[in-house]
Amino acid sequence: AQSVTQPDIHITVSEGASLELRCNYSYGATPYLFWYVQSPGQGLQLLLKYFSGDTLVQGIKGFEAEFKRSQSSFNLRKPSVHWSDAAEYFCAGPYNTDKLIFGTGTRLQVFP
């Protein structure tokens, strides 16, 4: 079945520390995948997307993600987290051609 899973509900990091948010997918073929961020009271903002080609994708706000077929993963990374990165992060993949299915989200808390 088509699915996207975010195993971590809540992650806490110190400002300046590195970050990795996990996303696992289950698809028969190579899917296109997205990461979105949602700040409190806001809609979802697209951070980055993977369609094909280079498996390391650069996004906005210093984020990157790596598509790993062997691990069925598309983890989001940032080398140094800023307090303003505190938000909820959603991984998404295709569902029935034209729709997206979202993971349940990972809430990131950043301590000074």
Place this chain on the structure above:
Amino acid sequence: GAGVSQSPSNKVTEKGKDVELRCDPISGHTALYWYRQSLGQGLEFLIYFQGNSAPDKSGLPSDRFSAERTGGSVSTLTIQRTQQEDSAVYLCASSRGGATQYFGPGTRLTVL
């Protein structure tokens, strides 16, 4: 503006009343989506419009929910006889018909 806009940003209503939520997609985007985000829940797909095709209503939770899209642009999501469990953030997204969806800021609906 250049992004997806939604109105109102907040709506408080009494149980049993009807509500209408509006979405203005990005100009030129042929596809429009509605999602619901309940407290502590992920994003739940509701309905999808693509051009002049019949909408995909497979995600609507009950017949109290309906949506229309006039002139291939603005969309209105209507909830009749609102219930407390309808309280949620309703998000609209649009795309060019490809995979990448761009989200509006959402409407927070509270049913008392």
